[in-house]
Amino acid sequence: MLKERTLTITPDALDSMITDYHWMVNAIKEMRSEMVIGAKTAQYGIEATLPKAVGSVGDPIMQEAIRRSKNIKRVAEYERKLLEVQMLIDRVTGDREMQVLNWMLDGKSKRWIATNMGLSHTHIQNIKDNIVEQMVG
Template sequence: MNKQEIENFLKNYHWMINTIKISRETLHEPNSRLTAQYGIEASLPKAQGTTSDPVLSEVVRRNKYWTSVKKYEKKVMEIQSRIHVITDEREYEVLNWILDGKGYRWIARHMGLSETHIRRIKDSIVDKLIKVSQMSQTA
């Protein structure tokens, strides 16, 4: 992983976690409001290039969605498996706020530091996460 990928993972971590959580909750309560068409609607021509089976269309849509959720899970696990390398208290605090979806300005106000200093701390965090990534690739 490179610096840009790790920064994007950190920036997107919050919404990816929420998506995973909501997806897992809805897995247990599927929405089954799809019904077959009867009467005159059943005899009308269907659109070309697609199936007229609404259940199949829903299965295809959900499979695509679950594929993207699996990608989110992989990215989240990559970040979570590397958090242990952040040992400095300020860095750990900044990392947790970033993972909670807070912006640099909000974190700076909360911690009583400048936004520039928060960005430097974030850069230090990313550098440490990159080093762990590089060490795991060479091992």
């Protein structure tokens, strides 16, 4: 179950989350699929006998465990940000604002949205500012 939000999101942070939403979704998909694939192939033959780099853990299994641990933390952080945005979507009113928001969450640029809506990109920026204001307020 989700905990109730205790932190207030700043407009700038929310703006950044909306902009980054699409690539974070893709990154989560990619990281999860990588977690399923498994560890890298072990070295055999001459490669196994060559000297290893100094200054890091020599055990490749431990290296992989550390990398995966960091990866899991990154996925959790992205998921938290996505949930924050998803919880605030219902606050947006207006058909135009909803369409702009959905296209932004799909990864469309402001110029692409402006072209397809027949508006200027600065007008789209104003609509985005209005969306952020509605979501925060």
